[in-house]
Amino acid sequence: MSQWRPIKPSTRKDEDRPARRPTRRPPLSVFPTTLWEYPSQHYDASDGSTMQGSKHYTGATPSWIIWQLLQRYTREGDKVVDPMCGSGTTLDVCKDINRVGVGFDLVPSRDDITKADARKIPLADASIDFAFVDPPYSTHIDYSDDPNCIGKLDAAGDDGGKAYYDAMRRVIAEIDRVLIPRRYMALYVSDSWRKNKGKGKSGSAVRGGTFMPIGFELFAMMRQHFEPVDIICVARKNDKIGRGNWRKAAIEENFFLRGFNYCFIMKKP
Numbered sequence: 001m002s003q004w005r006p007i008k009p010s011t012r013k014d015e016d017r018p019a020r021r022p023t024r025r026p027p028l029s030v031f032p033t034t035l036w037e038y039p040s041q042h043y044d045a046s047d048g049s050t051m052q053g054s055k056h057y058t059g060a061t062p063s064w065i066i067w068q069l070l071q072r073y074t075r076e077g078d079k080v081v082d083p084m085c086g087s088g089t090t091l092d093v094c095k096d097i098n099r100v101g102v103g104f105d106l107v108p109s110r111d112d113i114t115k116a117d118a119r120k121i122p123l124a125d126a127s128i129d130f131a132f133v134d135p136p137y138s139t140h141i142d143y144s145d146d147p148n149c150i151g152k153l154d155a156a157g158d159d160g161g162k163a164y165y166d167a168m169r170r171v172i173a174e175i176d177r178v179l180i181p182r183r184y185m186a187l188y189v190s191d192s193w194r195k196n197k198g199k200g201k202s203g204s205a206v207r208g209g210t211f212m213p214i215g216f217e218l219f220a221m222m223r224q225h226f227e228p229v230d231i232i233c234v235a236r237k238n239d240k241i242g243r244g245n246w247r248k249a250a251i252e253e254n255f256f257l258r259g260f261n262y263c264f265i266m267k268k269p
Ligand SMILES: C[S@@+](CC[C@H](N)C(=O)[O-])C[C@H]1O[C@@H](n2cnc3c(N)ncnc32)[C@H](O)[C@@H]1O
Pocket: 001, 053, 054, 057, 059, 060, 061, 062, 083, 084, 085, 086, 087, 088, 089, 090, 104, 105, 106, 107, 116, 117, 118, 119, 134, 135, 136, 143, 144, 148, 149, 150, 151
């Protein structure tokens, strides 16, 4: 998940300023390595559209990641499910490259997304060619008021994150159920780190924080169902990483800004 902004040429009219070439997004091609990076959240699609999903949706998946996965692991006409479809990025990429996208979300943001809980996907067993999912990474984004939102479950809560991990275990089991054997799925996720809040006995702010290794925990769960195909490291370029005050705090307070997301690629035996 990231909050990249597409690179746009400035619209400011300034006759004194030397003419600048508009910044174009590089055309997409299939990446050869396990380190993925692209300078925009969206790509320029074959029909001339310049956005997939919504740029206003906090937590939308960079669409080019889904494009990379579908190019490698699906063919034209294949059925692709996203059980946590958010702003519909997966559906737009499917449309662009002639896959049949099927989208669900607890809180559908548009008409082509059907309301459903990802722990109970309303699809028949072994009916889907590929599944993509970008789940909530613990409580880092408030997606909706729906009490069933997995983003309300704290991976570092008093229960040791049990409720969050139990919920994700059920989502993964559902993906396994609907996927056709020998087909692929991908899960895009980040670990999380939360700064301690409050004051110590001396009245000074409590230092340190809590690391949540969500990526490895979910990978271990997926291994109960699937064969690992590969692990992709996706470089994040969100606003927070670029901001001077956050970068300074990360060094002074000895924590890390999250520089990458995992994209786990798995195959159903
Ligand atoms: C990271 S966002 C998905 C972003 C999406 N891939 C996009 O590009 O817009 C996670 C989504 O999971 C949804 N969600 C949370 N709990 C859910 C559940 N139990 N069942 C289905 N969707 C759920 C949220 O409503 C949110 O839209």
